[in-house]
Amino acid sequence: MTDRHTTGVSPDERPLTAAFRADGRPANIADYEAAGGYEALRTALRELAPAEVTKLVSDSGLRGRGGAGFSTGGKWSHVPVGDMAPAIKYVVCNGDEMEPGSFKDRHLIEGNPHLLIEGMALACYAIQARTGYIFLRAQYDKPYALLTQAIAEAKAKGYLGEHILGSGFSLEIYLHVSIGRYMCGEASAMLNALQSDRPNPRWRPPHMASAGLWSRPTVVNNVESLCCVPPIVRLGPERWKSLGLTDEGGTRMYGVSGRVNRTGAWELPVGTPMREVIEQHAGGMRDGFALRAVLPGGASTPFVPAEAIDVIMDFDHMKEAGYSLGTGTALLVDDSVCPIGLVRNLVRFFAQESCGWCTPCWGGLPWAADVLNDIEEGRGRLSDLDLLEEQCWFMGEDMCFCDLAPSATKPLGAALKLFRDDFERHIREERCSYGPVGQPAGQRSLRGPGPDGGH
Amino acid sequence: MLTDSERREIEATLHHYPHRRSAAAGAMRTVQRHRGWLSDEALADIAGFLGVSVEELDSRATFANMLFRRPVGRHVILICDSDCCYVMAYEQMRDHIAARLGIGLGETTPDGRFTFLPIVCLAQCDHAPAMQIDDDFHGDLTPERIDQILASYD
Numbered sequence: 001m002t003d004r005h006t007t008g009v010s011p012d013e014r015p016l017t018a019a020f021r022a023d024g025r026p027a028n029i030a031d032y033e034a035a036g037g038y039e040a041l042r043t044a045l046r047e048l049a050p051a052e053v054t055k056l057v058s059d060s061g062l063r064g065r066g067g068a069g070f071s072t073g074g075k076w077s078h079v080p081v082g083d084m085a086p087a088i089k090y091v092v093c094n095g096d097e098m099e100p101g102s103f104k105d106r107h108l109i110e111g112n113p114h115l116l117i118e119g120m121a122l123a124c125y126a127i128q129a130r131t132g133y134i135f136l137r138a139q140y141d142k143p144y145a146l147l148t149q150a151i152a153e154a155k156a157k158g159y160l161g162e163h164i165l166g167s168g169f170s171l172e173i174y175l176h177v178s179i180g181r182y183m184c185g186e187a188s189a190m191l192n193a194l195q196s197d198r199p200n201p202r203w204r205p206p207h208m209a210s211a212g213l214w215s216r217p218t219v220v221n222n223v224e225s226l227c228c229v230p231p232i233v234r235l236g237p238e239r240w241k242s243l244g245l246t247d248e249g250g251t252r253m254y255g256v257s258g259r260v261n262r263t264g265a266w267e268l269p270v271g272t273p274m275r276e277v278i279e280q281h282a283g284g285m286r287d288g289f290a291l292r293a294v295l296p297g298g299a300s301t302p303f304v305p306a307e308a309i310d311v312i313m314d315f316d317h318m319k320e321a322g323y324s325l326g327t328g329t330a331l332l333v334d335d336s337v338c339p340i341g342l343v344r345n346l347v348r349f350f351a352q353e354s355c356g357w358c359t360p361c362w363g364g365l366p367w368a369a370d371v372l373n374d375i376e377e378g379r380g381r382l383s384d385l386d387l388l389e390e391q392c393w394f395m396g397e398d399m400c401f402c403d404l405a406p407s408a409t410k411p412l413g414a415a416l417k418l419f420r421d422d423f424e425r426h427i428r429e430e431r432c433s434y435g436p437v438g439q440p441a442g443q444r445s446l447r448g449p450g451p452d453g454g455h
Numbered sequence: 456m457l458t459d460s461e462r463r464e465i466e467a468t469l470h471h472y473p474h475r476r477s478a479a480a481g482a483m484r485t486v487q488r489h490r491g492w493l494s495d496e497a498l499a500d501i502a503g504f505l506g507v508s509v510e511e512l513d514s515r516a517t518f519a520n521m522l523f524r525r526p527v528g529r530h531v532i533l534i535c536d537s538d539c540c541y542v543m544a545y546e547q548m549r550d551h552i553a554a555r556l557g558i559g560l561g562e563t564t565p566d567g568r569f570t571f572l573p574i575v576c577l578a579q580c581d582h583a584p585a586m587q588i589d590d591d592f593h594g595d596l597t598p599e600r601i602d603q604i605l606a607s608y609d
Contacts, residue, residue: 100537100576133471138484138521139577141590174471179480180521182575195472196479198514214473257539257580264581299538299576331539331580345541349575355518438544 011035013243015231016224016251017267020111026146027112029153037114038159040233041121045167048233050081053126057229060237061249065104066094066185066222067298067326068403069315072229078209079127079217089129089217092194093120093226095136095143096178096185099298100349102327104253105223107265109143113150117173119226121159122233124171127219132173135190138180147175182353186402187220188212189355200355201402224253246271248314255329256282259289259336259438265329271317274309278332288440289334293418297326299346300407302414303333324410336444338434339419340426343412344372350408361405364395368412375423378430385423388416457500461489465504476507480515483522492523520574528563528570530608534586537576543583549573551598552586555605568608 011018019027019035032038044053058073079089093116097105109116120132136144151173154160162170176194178184184193188202191213212218228250232240241249248270254277255265261283268277274294278284285291293303296313301324304311311321318325333342351365368391374380392413395405416423426432435444457465465482472478482501487493493516495509502509516522523531534540534549549560556564556571563570579585582594593604 097578098576101539101580102576103578103580106578137578139587139592176471177481177484178521179484179515179519181519193480194477195474196477196481196515198518214477255581257583258542263583295538329580331542333542337542342538342541345536346538349537353575436544436547437542438547 012231012235014251014267015235015240015243016108016115016227016253017111019115026110027114029114029150029157032112032114032118036234037230038118038154038157040230041118041125041159042165044122044125044233045165045169050126050128053122053233056233056237057126060228060232060240061247062225062228062232063248063315064222065224065228065252065327067099067300069325072221072225075209075219075221076123076126078207079219080210081128085128086217088131089127090213090219091120091123091127091129091132092187092190092213092218092220093132093134094185094187094190094220094222095134095140096190097140097223098137098182098185099300099327100346101257101295101298101331102255102329103257104255104265104327104329106140106143107255108223108227108253109140109146113143113146114154115227115230116147116223117150117154117160119229120173121154121164121171122229123219123221123226124173125169127217128169129219130170130172132171133176133194133213134173135176135178135184135194137184138178140177144175144177151175182349183355183404186404189402190220191218198355200357203401228252244270244314246312246314246317248316252328254281254313255327256332257329258332259286259334260284260332261286271312271314274304274311274313274330277313277330278309282332285332285334286440288442289336290441291332292335292337292339293333295331295333295411296323297328297330299349300324300403300410301326302410303418305418335441336435336439337437338376338432339415339422340372340376340432341434341437343415343419344369344376346411347372347408350404354404358401358405360395360399361401364391365405365408367391368395368408375426376432378426378432380423380427380430382424382427384427385416385420388412392416457486457504458489461486461500462504465501475505476511479505479507479512480519483512483516483519487522492526526563528567530568530589531570531572532586532588533572533574533577534560535575535577535579535584536573539576539580540584545584545596548584548586548596548598548601551601552605555602569605 019032054076062072063069124132183189184199186201189199193199208218244250257263291306347369351369354361356362392409397406464485498512579594584596585594
């Protein structure tokens with residue numbers, strides 16, 4: 001079951017989902033206006049200079065919800081505004097959502113497409129862009145249809161188009177549907193994809209804020225980041241920040257998939273402990289399964305061991321603990337799953353999705369995937385573990401053109417430490433001793449030795 | 456030659472972009488929707504209309520995982536093989552579909568009804584294991600559910 005709603009709190013405390021309808025249907029413009037929708041845009045156009053909108057977002061401390069966690073206001077502040085600034089600028093919304101494990105942006109758009117439209121409008125006003133693009137992944141037919149309708153509704157009400165709400169500001173928002181590829185989610189590769197060029201990442205500098213889409217100043221923000229902007233402007237940065245439990249402030253979407261009682265995505269205060277997300281909102285593990293580890297925010301984040309789930313889920317606390325928050329949508333790995341098989345799956349994914357530009361990526365990832373496959377199939381050697389460690393260095397952050405291969409080393413590097421015993425047992429026994437995934441504990445013993453070495 | 460409806464649909468997007476060639480990605484999607492896949496002839500039609508080279512289009516088409524450069528069946532099954540679906544036993548679903556249809560990944564049934572392909576994460580992780588058939592998502596798959604779902608596509 002998908003649970004979008006968190007009951008018992010006021011709408012202003014859950015601004016991302018406040019206008020979600022109880023019947024599960026997407027909010028229309030009347031629903032959104034009734035929940036304070038488009039008030040922020042009205043206020044901005046009447047009372048705030050573009051730079052003041054950027055300052056509100058900077059003061060809120062909002063950090064990008066796509067995974068990297070850059071300051072949203074910081075990104076905007078690098079774009080030139082004013083009389084001397086280039087006339088043509090762009091805001092691109094990253095709605096590619098291809099990070100394995102992430103489905104929160106889909107929930108946000110399907111619950112209330114207008115929140116994203118208002119967020120886009122505010123972002124465009126802040127950097128004085130007259131054109132915005134929402135880049136959607138190929139599969140998002142439903143979000144595409146909902147956003148198409150939302151744009152038409154917003155235009156009819158004067159929130160988009162020429163001279164918005166009687167101001168001097170005009171804006172068109174276009175939807176661009178991807179033809180597919182994980183690489184398109186990298187911000188600079190996304191710009192190439194939008195231009196209909198091959199989605200290879202770009203070298204920076206020049207930074208996108210000065211030369212991005214068609215070489216014009218461009219800001220790229222994730223769906224959820226933009227959805228946070230209207231509540232920041234409407235409530236004010238201090239009040240919005242106070243919704244969070246830690247210094248970072250605000251709310252965000254937390255999600256859970258895996259063998260739990262309730263998968264889903266929930267808007268919760270930033271800084272909610274992982275244990276609360278798993279046990280309270282996801283209802284804990286299903287009977288017969290124990291939690292082994294958590295992939296906390298997509299395929300690009302290191303594993304968190306089951307013993308460490310008291311960690312607080314915000315960017316800084318996760319980083320201090322040696323993990324990474326990523327998208328905030330967690331995959332729970334239970335004890336029926338062979339961790340080597342899972343890591344092989346993750347590394348194969350990255351190997352397949354490499355654009356093939358730089359050597360550590362196109363050479364290292366398939367190599368690492370082959371080594372993992374050998375270990376999983378009982379042909380591994382102990383020296384392979386050193387080789388995999390070396391690969392993590394070889395594909396590290398300073399060695400590659402973009403973050404794709406370094407991302408793969410995050411779960412791989414963590415797995416080599418966390419699941420060391422599993423790796424060594426696979427090599428020693430020359431086989432994988434796990435049964436098929438999804439087998440409850442009670443049935444596993446019937447199939448021979450289990451993951452705990454129960455000979 | 457592009458058909459009238461293909462040309463009209465592509466023309467309707469030209470004003471979204473400052474350069475005509477930037478409509479190419481959408482144009483390839485459009486033509487594939489009409490013709491099922493992108494033949495060499497289809498790429499040549501689009502290239503001629505937008506004023507770009509066939510090679511340029513092909514470099515995009517062959518890198519994109521949602522464009523087909525070979526014929527596909529009436530329905531395309533895309534089964535997610537990423538980490539959440541791995542944890543939720545997609546391999547058992549993959550094997551079940553392969554056995555039911557008598558084809559492996561990358562193949563089309565002899566009657567042209569289904570093409571069976573793997574796909575990266577479909578962002579349906581809350582309903583893993585998941586697959587997409589044409590434009591429809593199907594989640595929380597079990598072998599029984601898969602049989603029902605397949606039967607609903609003629």
